Amino acid sequence: MKQRQIRQDGKLVSEIGLGCWSFGGSYGPTTEKEAHRTLAAALDLGVDFLDTANVYGMGVSEKIIGSFLKGDTSRFTIATKAAIWRDPDTGKRGFNNKADYLRDELEKSLTRLGTDHVDLYYIHRRDQEVEVEDLMETLLGLKAEGKIGGIGFSEISPATLRRAVAVGSVDAVQSEYSLWTRQPELGMIQTCAELGVAFVPFSPLGRGVFAPVPPDPATFEDGHFRKGTPRFSEPNFTYNLQKISEFKALAADLNVSPITLAVAWCLAGGPHLIPIPGTRTAGHLAECAAGSAFPMTSEIMGKIEGVLPVGWAHGDRYTHDQWVGVEGYC
Template sequence: MKTRKLGAQGPKVSAVGLGAMNISGFYGPATQDEAFALFDRARELGVDHLDTSNVYGKGHSEETIGRYFKDRGAVFRLATKAGICTDPDTGARYFDNSAEHLTASLDASLARLGVECVDLFYVHRREADRPIEEVTETLAGLVRAGKTRAFGYSEIAPASLRRAAAIHPVAAVQSEYSLATRAPDLGLVQTCAALGTALVAFSPVGRGLLTDTPPDQARADASAFLKVNPRFVAPNLAANLTATDRLRELAAEMGLPAASLAIAWLLAQGDHVLPIPGTRNPDHLAEAVRGAELDLDAEDLARIEDALPVGWAHGDRYNQAQWIGPESFS
């Protein structure tokens, strides 16, 4: 497995990591045995970067990883996140980036994970009214306290990253980035490169659209997230399946799974880009990891761009409710 740095001062990690949201039921149920089998396969494939959050299954993902570490040893570089909250009375989602909340959340995550320190701690969503400079000072304090080796932000705009980096180096920014979601090309990819910040790309195979087994309408409707996501509702899903057939056809011509080609395209966008596909299926993980073995040339990249040009996707990547929290930029 090729490696890339997790930030300018960070450790080298596998070029392709693993997102652990899916083991907590986001796209369907997963047992502990299935999660452990997935982690075992990740290790066999050379994957050593594991990404989770305190809100994935309300701590279930972290608890499962903690049990795995207790059984197998601390074998992954760990990243976790905090900052998303739910009002217990109304169920409304809100964001808290206060020092008190982030510190308490990280302490709780460390307890669930069974470790004294994580490699990377993200603010999962920015609290809009709290200056990012203040939040960055809090995160720097958690580094000094030995609770995390580095920190990052999820779904922030390039301007916010520059403000944070003026206070302290930011190891990583996590953002949705793929052939289906090209917004990071409008400044985030470039700003991360200029600042020595890793761009950790989640949903790198377009929530399944960029694979050989994309979700049909029945599968999409069975997912609480996908059934209301603009790209997976009728008639957009049918149009998107037709559009992504071009990638599947190109991948087949090259003798590759579509997911491998999608991951290889991402890795070609810069040495600081690190995809973290999320899956419950060890075979699907192997297809994604195979993308790290590929070295695409200019002709390959041109053929991919021709198959899926910028703007091909039907529907926004989030609906109105799902857009609450991520920072928009242009």
């Protein structure tokens, strides 16, 4: 597995990481045993970059990673996040970027992961009541204490990134980016490249639609993240599957899994892109990791663009409630 730079200090990770949101049950039930098999497969495949968060399963994802590592964090570079709070009884959520809250949540994450520091600490969502300059001072303080190795932000705008960088070093920005979610091309990918910041695409497989067998929205139970989202609701979903079938036909012509091709397309977006596909199974992870070795060419990129041009997807990627906290910039 080839490597790319994740931090400004030159730290390298596998150019494809593993998103661990699904370990918390957001896409359906899973088990610790199954998640451990996936983590073991990651090591075998050379995937050494894990992405999790305090709210993934309300701590479940971090606990599963911690129980696998058993105190030995040397085999993985681990990123986690904080700033989103949820009421487990009402489901109500909000954002908190205050220093005391972030420090407390970090300590809880470290306990669940079984370590005394985390390699990268993201602000999961901006709390607009806290100026980003003050937020950076908090994060720089945690870094100086050795609690975190690097600073990251999730779903911010290029303008916010520039304000943050004016205070101190920012290592990574994470945003949704895939063949059906391409807003970061309108400034974020370019700004990260200019500032030497890693860009970490999450959901590079379109929340499962680029898998050989697409998800069936009829099976989504209450609480399932994709239930009710516009792209997975009719008539949008049928339109989307029709377009994706053309992409899958192209993958078949190239004798490659559509999963592998989608990840390879993402990698080709720039040397600072480090996609983190999420999966609960070792088999799917192997298809993702194969994207690192796929011989992408400008000709193939052109064919993909011809099949799935910018803006082809039907429906928004989030519901109205899910959009809260995502910074717009166009």
